[in-house]
Amino acid sequence: MLKQKQHNLIDMETLERVAPxxxxxxxxxxxxxxxxxxxSGEPCTVTKIMEACEAEQAIISxxxxxxxxxxxxxxxxxxxxxxxxxxxxxxxxxxxxIRQHHTL
Amino acid sequence: MLKQKQHNLIDMETLERVAPxxxxxxxxxxxxxxxxxxxSGEPCTVTKIMEACEAEQAIISxxxxxxxxxxxxxxxxxxxxxxxxxxxxxxxxxxxxIRQHHTL
DNA sequence: TCTTGATATAGTTATATCACTATATTCCTA
DNA sequence: TAGGAATATAGTGATATAACTATATCAAGA
Numbered sequence: 069m070l071k072q073k074q075h076n077l078i079d080m081e082t083l084e085r086v087a088p089x090x091x092x093x094x095x096x097x098x099x100x101x102x103x104x105x106x107x108s109g110e111p112c113t114v115t116k117i118m119e120a121c122e123a124e125q126a127i128i129s130x131x132x133x134x135x136x137x138x139x140x141x142x143x144x145x146x147x148x149x150x151x152x153x154x155x156x157x158x159x160x161x162x163x164x165x166i167r168q169h170h171t172l
Numbered sequence: 173m174l175k176q177k178q179h180n181l182i183d184m185e186t187l188e189r190v191a192p193x194x195x196x197x198x199x200x201x202x203x204x205x206x207x208x209x210x211x212s213g214e215p216c217t218v219t220k221i222m223e224a225c226e227a228e229q230a231i232i233s234x235x236x237x238x239x240x241x242x243x244x245x246x247x248x249x250x251x252x253x254x255x256x257x258x259x260x261x262x263x264x265x266x267x268x269x270i271r272q273h274h275t276l
Numbered sequence: 277t278c279t280t281g282a283t284a285t286a287g288t289t290a291t292a293t294c295a296c297t298a299t300a301t302t303c304c305t306a
Numbered sequence: 307t308a309g310g311a312a313t314a315t316a317g318t319g320a321t322a323t324a325a326c327t328a329t330a331t332c333a334a335g336a
Contacts, residue, residue, distance in 0.1 A: 083204055094198055
């Protein structure tokens with residue numbers, strides 16, 4: 069038997085799938101949106117998110133779309149409003165990382 | 173007193189500082205490097221990292237530099253070898269996120 | 277000092293992302 | 307059904323990142 073360290077690395081397939089998702093979250097405004105939604109605890113409209121993030125509507129919508137495309141958020145239309153919610157709980161862990169390790 | 177929800181959001185300054193660091197980690201090969209270093213538990217040379225990651229030397233060196241620039245890794249030269257170590261423990265949390273939530 | 281193994285950097289082209297502006301769509305209500 | 311509020315998308319130029327190849331630097335030993 070050859071000497072061989074057992075590494076048990078996360079497989080590349082997973083890394084390749086996960087990396088772009090994290091990458092997309094790792095954007096100041098998108099993090100702010102996610103932070104707002106996570107602390108808010110309830111689905112929020114675009115307008116509410118705009119106010120909390122102090123950014124233009126078009127920009128917010130753009131970012132929401134990116135996050136929705138990555139299945140980080142889900143959207144639900146009710147009348148003329150669209151409510152966004154965090155769909156992926158890993159977001160919470162990532163935010164927790166940031167809160168705890170500002171040194172990051 | 174006006175009705176006002178206390179949100180306690182992570183401030184933008186922090187988000188702007190942290191986002192690019194996470195962004196840089198969120199790359200398949202760089203995640204693999206970090207995963208390898210974290211499970212290896214000891215400082216590793218470029219060659220060892222190359223082998224573990226099955227990638228060209230120049231590419232690995234490039235990635236190592238990016239991670240070092242962001243202070244995610246530190247490097248220590250010993251003779252003609254350079255040993256890399258994880259400098260930022262938040263990496264471990266991020267990797268943990270990935271391990272637990274492959275659904276991310 | 278010449279060579280060789282170990283590591284780092286430069287240069288390049290293709291592609292992705294950013295921020296921003298303008299415009300479109302959707303739905304409600306008068 | 308026309309207008310307005312809420313939301314989404316298109317288009318654009320500037321900048322950043324990716325992957326890759328070639329080359330440079332550094333240190334040890336013959």
